[in-house]
Structures are given as C-alpha cells and as structure tokens.
Amino acid sequence: KKLDQQHLDHLEDEAIYIIREVLAEFERPALLFSGGKDSLVVLHLAQKAFAPAPLPLPLLHVDTGHNFPEVISFRDQVAQAAGARLIVAHLDESIARGSIVLRHPLESRNAHQSVRLLEAIAENEFDALLGGARRDEEKARAKERIFSHRDSFGQWQPKAQRPELWHLFNSKHAKGEHFRVFPISNWTEMDVWQYIAREGIALPSIYLTHRRAVVRKNTSHGELLQPVTELTPAHAGDLIEQLNVRFRTVGDISCTCPVLSNATSIDDIIIETGLTNLSERGATRMDDQTSEAAMEKRKKEGYF
Amino acid sequence: MSTVLRITTAGSVDDGKSTLIGRLLYDSKALLQDQLIAVANSKSQRTALVSGTDEDSALPDLSLLTDGLEAEREQGITIDVAYRYLSTGQRKFIIADSPGHEQYTRNMVTAASNSDVAIVLIDVTKLDFAATELALLPQTRRHAMVASLLSLKHLIVAVNKMDALGYQESVFQRVQAAFAAFAAENHLPPVSYIPISALRGDNIVAPSSNMPWYPGPAILPFLEALPLKPAPQQTSSFALAVQTVLRTDAGRYYLGRVTGGSIAKGAAITVSSNGETAQISALFTARGASDSAEVGESIRLQLDREVDISRGDWLLSNPSTSGKTPPIASTRNIDARLTWLSSTPYHPARRYLLRHGTAWTQAQIQAVTQRFDVVAGRESASTDNHIKVNDIVRVRLATQAALPMVAYQEHSALGAFILVDPSTHETLAAGMAL
Numbered sequence: 259k260k261l262d263q264q265h266l267d268h269l270e271d272e273a274i275y276i277i278r279e280v281l282a283e284f285e286r287p288a289l290l291f292s293g294g295k296d297s298l299v300v301l302h303l304a305q306k307a308f309a310p311a312p313l314p315l316p317l318l319h320v321d322t323g324h325n326f327p328e329v330i331s332f333r334d335q336v337a338q339a340a341g342a343r344l345i346v347a348h349l350d351e352s353i354a355r356g357s358i359v360l361r362h363p364l365e366s367r368n369a370h371q372s373v374r375l376l377e378a379i380a381e382n383e384f385d386a387l388l389g390g391a392r393r394d395e396e397k398a399r400a401k402e403r404i405f406s407h408r409d410s411f412g413q414w415q416p417k418a419q420r421p422e423l424w425h426l427f428n429s430k431h432a433k434g435e436h437f438r439v440f441p442i443s444n445w446t447e448m449d450v451w452q453y454i455a456r457e458g459i460a461l462p463s464i465y466l467t468h469r470r471a472v473v474r475k476n477t478s479h480g481e482l483l484q485p486v487t488e489l490t491p492a493h494a495g496d497l498i499e500q501l502n503v504r505f506r507t508v509g510d511i512s513c514t515c516p517v518l519s520n521a522t523s524i525d526d527i528i529i530e531t532g533l534t535n536l537s538e539r540g541a542t543r544m545d546d547q548t549s550e551a552a553m554e555k556r557k558k559e560g561y562f
Numbered sequence: 563m564s565t566v567l568r569i570t571t572a573g574s575v576d577d578g579k580s581t582l583i584g585r586l587l588y589d590s591k592a593l594l595q596d597q598l599i600a601v602a603n604s605k606s607q608r609t610a611l612v613s614g615t616d617e618d619s620a621l622p623d624l625s626l627l628t629d630g631l632e633a634e635r636e637q638g639i640t641i642d643v644a645y646r647y648l649s650t651g652q653r654k655f656i657i658a659d660s661p662g663h664e665q666y667t668r669n670m671v672t673a674a675s676n677s678d679v680a681i682v683l684i685d686v687t688k689l690d691f692a693a694t695e696l697a698l699l700p701q702t703r704r705h706a707m708v709a710s711l712l713s714l715k716h717l718i719v720a721v722n723k724m725d726a727l728g729y730q731e732s733v734f735q736r737v738q739a740a741f742a743a744f745a746a747e748n749h750l751p752p753v754s755y756i757p758i759s760a761l762r763g764d765n766i767v768a769p770s771s772n773m774p775w776y777p778g779p780a781i782l783p784f785l786e787a788l789p790l791k792p793a794p795q796q797t798s799s800f801a802l803a804v805q806t807v808l809r810t811d812a813g814r815y816y817l818g819r820v821t822g823g824s825i826a827k828g829a830a831i832t833v834s835s836n837g838e839t840a841q842i843s844a845l846f847t848a849r850g851a852s853d854s855a856e857v858g859e860s861i862r863l864q865l866d867r868e869v870d871i872s873r874g875d876w877l878l879s880n881p882s883t884s885g886k887t888p889p890i891a892s893t894r895n896i897d898a899r900l901t902w903l904s905s906t907p908y909h910p911a912r913r914y915l916l917r918h919g920t921a922w923t924q925a926q927i928q929a930v931t932q933r934f935d936v937v938a939g940r941e942s943a944s945t946d947n948h949i950k951v952n953d954i955v956r957v958r959l960a961t962q963a964a965l966p967m968v969a970y971q972e973h974s975a976l977g978a979f980i981l982v983d984p985s986t987h988e989t990l991a992a993g994m995a996l
C-alpha cells in the first residue's frame with residue numbers, strides 16, 4: 259500500500275513537471291480531452307499543476323459523431339466545471355468539406371480522426387497537444403518520446419525521434435510543426451486506476467458495470483464483446499446476449515468493446531485489473547487488431 | 563528504499579536483451595495472454611516456437627515483445643529505446659531496452675540518463691575461451707564505460723546463454739574475473755554478476771537447478787532487494803529550476819521541481835541570476851500545503867518579498883544560512899564531457915542552443931581538449947576538433963548566459979545539459995559538466 263502511494267506521488271510529480279514545461283515552452287498548447295479516463299487524469303494533473311490559477315489552456319476533442327452519449331455529456335460537464343474552453347472538432351465537418359471520404363456510411367470513423375485532428379491543429383495554430391497516451395498500452399507507443407515531435411504534415415517519424423535526455427526536453431520546432439506531449443507516458447493501467455481512486459476523479463458511468471446487449475466476436479487475439487448499437491448492429495446469425503459489462507477504455511463506438519465485469523466501484527476495478535489476463539487494448543480494441551502495425555501506422559499519420 | 567528502480571539493458575545485437583526483458587515480464591506474470599498470442603501470431607517470428615523438454619520453455623520468440631516498430635520486426639533488430647513496466651510486491655520497475663547496434667552510444671546514453679542501474683549482457687557464445695586470458699568484447703567495455711560516465715549506481719553483469727555452453731561454472735568464473743579486472747582499472751560503479759539463460763529462464767526470477775554452483779540470487783529478486791545509495795544530489799543543498807512564475811490574486815507563485823536536497827518553509831534561497839535572497843513563506847507540493855519538500859517533488863512556493871525571478875533561474879539554498887556548502891557560482895565557461903548523439907557532426911563555426919535546467923542559452927565550443935576512448939577506458943589529448951556521432955569528448959564551452967554549473971557527478975541536474983541545432987532543432991549532444 260505504502261509502496262503504491264509513494265509510486266503515485268512520484269508519477270504525479272513527474273507529470274506535473276511535464277505539463278508545466280508545456281505551458282512554459284509553447285505558445286499555443288491545448289489538452290486533448292475525450293472524457294475518457296486517461297484524459298480525465300491528465301486534466302486533473304493540469305489543474306493541480308497550475309492551482310490556484312484556472313486551467314491555462316483549452317481542451318480539444320475530435321468527435322467522430324460515433325461516441326457514447328454518456329461520455330459526451332460527461333465531457334461537457336467536466337469542461338464546464340473546470341472553467342475550460344472546450345473546442346470540439348467534428349468529423350462531420352471534414353466529411354462535409356470533402357477532406358474525409360468514407361467508403362461506406364457505417365465505416366469505422368476511428369482512423370479518420372487523424373485528418374480532423376490535424377485540421378483542428380492548423381485552424382487553431384496549436385503548437386503542442388497534451389495527450390493521455392501511455393507506453394504500456396501498445397508496442398509502438400512503448401517507443402514514443404514524452405515530447406514527441408510532429409513534422410509540418412503532422413506525421414510522426416519513429417526512426418527520426420530526438421533522443422530524450424534526463425528531463426531536459428527539446429521543444430524547439432519550426433512554424434507549422436508541433437509536439438504531442440504525454441505526461442502519463444510512464445503510467446500503467448493499474449497506476450491510472452489507483453490514481454483515480456486516490457484522487458476521487460469522477461468518470462462516465464460506462465466505466466462501471468452495467469447491462470448491455472453484446473455479441474461475442476472471435477478475433478485472432480481472442481474473444482471480444484461487441485456492443486450492439488445502431489452503428490454496430492448484430493448480423494443475421496449473431497447471438498445477442500445481455501451481459502454485465504464495463505468499458506476499460508472508451509473510444510469510437512465502432513471499435514471499442516466492453517469486458518465482462520460486475521465492478522460497481524473503482525476499488526472493484528482495481529481488483530479486476532490485478533487479476534485480468536488480457537491487456538487493455540487487447541481486450542477492448544478492434545482497431546489495433548487489423549494488423550501488427552495498425553497503431554504505428556495510424557500514429558505516423560497523425561493519430562493520437 | 564526507493565520505490566521505483568529504473569533499469570537500462572545494455573548489450574550488442576543478439577546478446578539476448580529482448581529475450582531477457584521478455585522473460586522477466588513473462589516469468590513475473592506481467593505479460594498478458596493476448597500479448598503472448600500476438601507474439602505467437604507475429605509474421606516475423608525469427609525462431610519457431612522454442613521446443614523444450616518442459617512445457618514452460620515452449621514459448622514464442624519473446625524478443626518480439628520489445629520490437630515495437632514494423633521496421634524492427636522486419637529487420638529482426640531493435641532500433642529505438644522501448645520502455646516496459648513491471649511491478650512486484652517489493653518494487654516497481656521501469657525498464658528501458660536500449661538497442662545495441664548502429665547508434666549504440668546514442669541509445670544507451672539516452673536510456674541511461676534516466677536509469678539507476680544497468681544490466682550489461684554478455685553473450686558467452688561470442689567469447690573465445692581458448693585464449694589464456696579471456697578478452698571482453700569491445701562493446702561490453704563500451705557499455706560499462708557509458709554506464710559509469712552517466713553515474714549509474716550499480717551494474718549487473720548478466721552472463722547470458724549459459725545453456726549454450728553446458729552451464730559450466732568455469733565459463734561464468736572466467737567472465738567474472740575478466741570483468742572485475744576491467745572494473746577495477748576503470749573505477750566502475752559497484753558490479754554484481756549473475757549467470758543466466760534468458761532463453762530457458764535460468765536465474766531470471768528463480769534460482770536455476772541447472773547452475774547449483776551459483777549461490778546468489780536470480781535477477782529479479784536481486785533487483786527487488788538492491789539497496790541504492792541516495793544520489794549525491796539527494797543529500798546536497800537545495801536546487802530548483804524555475805519553470806514558471808504564476809501571477810494570481812493571492813500573489814506570485816514560483817513553480818518547479820526539486821532537483822537537489824530538500825527545502826523547508828522559512829528557509830532562505832538565493833536566485834542564481836542576480837544573487838538576491840528571500841525566505842520561503844509558503845510551500846505546496848502536489849499533495850497540498852506542506853512544511854517541506856524533497857528531491858523529485860513538483861512544488862509551488864511563495865517568498866516573503868518581491869524578487870526578480872523568471873523561468874530559467876535556479877533557486878538555490880542560501881549558503882550563508884545553510885552553512886553546508888560554498889555558494890554555487892555561475893559561469894560562462896564550462897568544462898564538460900559531451901557525447902555526440904547526432905549524425906550531423908560538430909561544425910566549429912556554428913553556435914548551438916544549450917538547455918540547462920529550464921534555461922535556454924547559446925553556446926559555442928571553444929576547444930576539443932580530450933578524446934575519450936571508451937573501449938580502452940582512456941582519455942587522451944585531442945589533436946583535432948572533430949566531433950561526430952558516438953564520440954565522447956571533453957570540451958571547453960562558452961555560453962551567452964552565465965549558468966550555475968556543478969560537476970555532473972556531484973549533482974546531476976545542475977551538471978547536465980543538452981545541445982540543440984538552432985536550424986534543424988535536432989538534439990545534438992548530451993553534456994556533463996566536470
């Protein structure tokens with residue numbers, strides 16, 4: 259217990275240092291905020307970093323239009339309570355403008371977020387975005403810097419990453435380039451849950467157990483529970499089951515799956531997290547499983 | 563005992579670094595089923611399933627776990643530093659897997675700059691045991707020297723692939739003797755030796771029955787129990803690089819992270835840039851109002867009077883009141899070791915950007931005075947002023963602003979800096995003041 263608390267202090271101190279660096283080194287930073295647990299943690303840390311002053315940067319969300327409604331209304335409430343300016347970049351705007359072309363109306367909008375995100379960065383002239391990505395999530399992310407440079411096309415060049423020494427971050431960039439900065443890079447899923455519990459950070463309801471219609475899908479990595487929604491309807495022959503589930507991560511409906519759970523509190527989630535034998539993305543994300551390098555490819559294109 | 567142990571692995575290509583990390587994660591149950599299935603399904607399996615006598619060793623190629631990038635899997639090599647997390651009841655671990663090829667020094671310096679200990683892997687199948695005096699490979703010497711240069715607190719020599727030489731005690735003893743001789747000559751940090759097979763899991767998390775002659779602990783229990791002396795800056799005088807000054811209705815707050823010593827409410831501090839002093843009237847950590855703060859804590863503080871302080875300044879303990887140490891003088895002339903990290907070599911006509919703490923200033927290299935031969939462990943006078951990638955040199959630098967530099971060995975945060983190319987913005991070099 260004491261070990262865990264000291265460790266959370268250490269992670270918190272590191273994250274606050276990183277967030278303060280971003281505000282000091284960049285002219286127009288923003289915080290990527292979806293209302294999901296990782297971005298809620300980053301927001302909480304940013305508030306602590308500048309207390310007692312109000313949050314000194316706007317929040318940015320790329321809304322695919324295919325998000326869980328509970329999460330969207332939660333996002334708005336939290337932004338308001340924080341007194342923050344929330345900029346919502348809708349994918350529909352890019353579709354209307356023609357910069358995003360869907361192959362078919364129900365195509366997953368997840369991968370298209372990169373386009374809208376880069377447009378929003380250009381529109382607002384952001385030079386740094388704080389994000390809640392963690393290195394333990396995925397193998398391409400395990401290689402990413404805390405201060406991650408993006409070229410003028412918003413692309414990540416994994417083989418040309420700047421070495422990152424001590425905590426002497428190199429924020430220098432040319433106009434039109436930007437940085438993604440990940441203050442919780444060194445946190446694991448367990449650290450995030452323990453911190454949420456310790457700090458009493460409120461979460462959207464779908465992180466706790468609820469009954470939901472799902473269909474079991476077999477993937478190369480194991481079984482996923484696909485929620486039955488308008489966007490992800492059941493197909494003929496699918497067996498629809500009403501199960502007790504919760505989400506470990508929330509993203510675009512088309513690619514985020516819940517897990518079986520009876521957790522009614524964050525403490526329950528912590529216990530389940532200690533026992534699970536599936537990783538956060540492995541148990542819940544369809545988008546990473548199309549190929550081994552799915553995440554790396556999206557990241558290179560400008561994804562979070 | 564510190565709660566987090568930051569570890570870097572050092573070895574050349576194919577010494578077994580990735581396999582070792584995979585093993586540590588697998589045997590300590592930090593690897594989850596889907597991650598194993600993903601590795602098993604990987605297109606780029608180098609070796610087929612390792613067939614073993616017991617079912618435990620029938621594992622997929624664990625090294626693929628840390629090869630996170632497509633190019634790495636295609637080429638079967640690790641290109642960039644990957645971070646892995648492991649937690650046991652005793653400690654938390656952050657493992658930086660730094661690849662051993664091409665940009666070896668660059669990657670290792672990067673990984674080591676944020677590590678406490680290094681695991682240096684030695685692949686026994688690459689050594690010539692027929693020689694009367696066993697010679698270490700140049701890269702082993704290089705890795706050990708870099709670890710020492712960066713002031714890591716402990717080295718673990720993991721003598722790997724013991725299975726391939728029949729788990730012979732004499733193999734281990736000869737490697738240990740050769741390394742110990744090298745360590746003694748070069749004043750390396752304390753060293754421990756562990757014979758392992760990363761592939762078979764010998765001495766990784768549990769003692770190996772294949773090497774009953776080795777009485778010591780396996781790698782993981784060793785890491786769990788390893789006591790670390792506090793770094794010199796933990797016991798030195800207070801230092802904090804100011805990140806931002808926050809102006810609020812309640813007055814001014816100075817924000818930053820303690821990088822040296824500790825500080826208490828009421829203590830006097832000195833501002834590095836103008837020598838002004840003031841007393842700390844209020845102090846807050848991330849956990850709330852506090853009477854004191856220690857190394858590593860991100861704090862905000864208020865002073866008893868208005869002082870001219872801005873980002874880039876250091877707040878240092880006031881020598882007249884602390885009495886412990888002489889004042890830290892700021893200087894524009896720096897004697898430092900540089901490790902050159904970029905493939906763009908040094909150009910004598912150019913000025914560079916230098917970051918020290920939270921300050922950015924300009925710097926020019928005045929002279930390349932010494933050249934460090936990492937393999938031989940020798941420093942000798944430089945006859946030219948070339949610096950290229952992976953070089954470790956001693957230089958005299960002139961900076962535009964005066965900086966409170968302290969020898970890196972004594973206070974890492976006050977002694978460390980980076981050089982950045984003002985045109986391309988590439989990080990060119992890591993610097994350590996002498």
Ligand SMILES: Nc1nc2c(ncn2[C@@H]2O[C@H](COP(=O)(O)OP(=O)(O)O)[C@@H](O)[C@H]2O)c(=O)[nH]1
Binds near residue numbers: 574577723
């Ligand atoms: N016999 C034997 N082979 C090993 C051992 N550890 C690693 N290897 C093999 O050595 C090769 C290189 O290992 P890898 O972990 O990729 O090395 P890296 O380049 O240092 O990361 C692979 O084929 C491994 O299976 C060991 O303990 N014994």
